[in-house]
Amino acid sequence: xxxxxxxxxxxxxxxxxxxxxxxxxxxxxxxxxxxxxxxxxxxxxxxxxxxxxxxxxxxxxxxxxxxxxxxxxxxxxxxxxxxxxxxxxxxxxxxxxxxxxxxxxxxxxxxxxxxxxxxxxxxxxxxxxxxxxxxxxxxxxxxxxxxxxxxxxxxxxxxxxxxxxxxxxxxxxxxxxxxxxxxxxxxxxxxxxxxxxxxxxxxxxxxxxxxxxxxxxxxxxxxxxxxx
Amino acid sequence: xxxxxxxxxxxxxxxxxxxxxxxxxxxxxxxxxxxxxxxxxxxxxxxxxxxxxxxxxxxxxxxxxxxxxxxxxxxxxxxxxxxxxxxxxxxxxxxxxxxxxxxxxxxxxxxxxxxxxxxxxxxxxxxxxxxxxxxxxxxxxxxxxxxxxxxxxxxxxxxxxxxxxxxxxxxxxxxxxxxxxxxxxxxxxxxxxxxxxxxxxxxxxxxxxxxxxxxxxxxxxxxxxxxx
Numbered sequence: 001x002x003x004x005x006x007x008x009x010x011x012x013x014x015x016x017x018x019x020x021x022x023x024x025x026x027x028x029x030x031x032x033x034x035x036x037x038x039x040x041x042x043x044x045x046x047x048x049x050x051x052x053x054x055x056x057x058x059x060x061x062x063x064x065x066x067x068x069x070x071x072x073x074x075x076x077x078x079x080x081x082x083x084x085x086x087x088x089x090x091x092x093x094x095x096x097x098x099x100x101x102x103x104x105x106x107x108x109x110x111x112x113x114x115x116x117x118x119x120x121x122x123x124x125x126x127x128x129x130x131x132x133x134x135x136x137x138x139x140x141x142x143x144x145x146x147x148x149x150x151x152x153x154x155x156x157x158x159x160x161x162x163x164x165x166x167x168x169x170x171x172x173x174x175x176x177x178x179x180x181x182x183x184x185x186x187x188x189x190x191x192x193x194x195x196x197x198x199x200x201x202x203x204x205x206x207x208x209x210x211x212x213x214x215x216x217x218x219x220x221x222x223x224x225x226x227x228x
Numbered sequence: 229x230x231x232x233x234x235x236x237x238x239x240x241x242x243x244x245x246x247x248x249x250x251x252x253x254x255x256x257x258x259x260x261x262x263x264x265x266x267x268x269x270x271x272x273x274x275x276x277x278x279x280x281x282x283x284x285x286x287x288x289x290x291x292x293x294x295x296x297x298x299x300x301x302x303x304x305x306x307x308x309x310x311x312x313x314x315x316x317x318x319x320x321x322x323x324x325x326x327x328x329x330x331x332x333x334x335x336x337x338x339x340x341x342x343x344x345x346x347x348x349x350x351x352x353x354x355x356x357x358x359x360x361x362x363x364x365x366x367x368x369x370x371x372x373x374x375x376x377x378x379x380x381x382x383x384x385x386x387x388x389x390x391x392x393x394x395x396x397x398x399x400x401x402x403x404x405x406x407x408x409x410x411x412x413x414x415x416x417x418x419x420x421x422x423x424x425x426x427x428x429x430x431x432x433x434x435x436x437x438x439x440x441x442x443x444x445x446x447x448x449x450x451x452x453x454x455x456x
Binding site for chain 1 (some may be wrong): 298301320328329363367
């Protein structure tokens, strides 16, 4: 199997954690996508994923699966023992709900902030392939504020329970962890007052599949651009 | 079990189709949410779903599950025979991928168009609870154009295969069907040139769970506002 991604990117990190959890990394050939060179916006990549984002999984029979959640569903169910996407109907419901909340309320908002509220990777690499519009920067900044405000929501949940959806580490914890990495990279760190969230992040970063995931390098170009 | 929703709303329609497919409607007590009166933005509702959207499922033990996809996961797996969310890892991967594409490339973009690019339900009911910003209307209109452009993408897929993800009707077909209903309500009908998409919609509208779903009434207030 092949995965088109980029080491250290927030969404690739989600899938790398899944691969480590399911002990599948040695079955994957990673193909590095030149995000700065806009390879993910070129027609050959868009034919695989019209959203123009990494990661993309290509199975040995040529089947293409994009979206971190969809790739997670595939890998987590391969061995008939899903540990990240839920075993019972109730677990599946709670996991998918909190996963979407971690996307909508955090990682997606951070993504918008990074690409519109900051210089990001430049206008040509914006995810929706939309040219600038008059309120783009203000909108991006509001999206960043929305992400920051929502960190308190997740903190409140984690004051009451050890993980986001069920009693064990699962897909939404991966999404939130990657979202907070992305937020930090984009200049939106966790407020020190959110002690439950920070403690959860410390615990999660020590879970073997998180700690031992491959591809932990940050994107040096991104950091250079953001500090420029 | 209780479902808080509103008859005829695009996301409630997704779950009503699932209930009809799984023959679970008679186990549900529907609680109508006053969308026009902003009940879904009030604190009692936000405590159930911080996103402030319907539908929300409440199980008999008090467990709350929001998000149409999460509710679908719950109901589809209750009988141990998932027909909408995939049986094999490959099916699960393809279904979740296409489901997200149908959300990101259509129903979410239509939602943004409706609430920002048109008068929608008014500023107070906008989904992100953001006050106006200078480029809001232009942004909403671009989101509508993005939705319309993506109808061609789905048409291309449906020229080659009978349903969006696998050989049978599944969750992404429900999302696309509801997205096109919402688009039509918002004034973005299918271009007659997209014959495969239109033919697919005709076929889907005759599938028993789609045809016989409950709560088909449109929101008369919405239509009145939009034609005002």
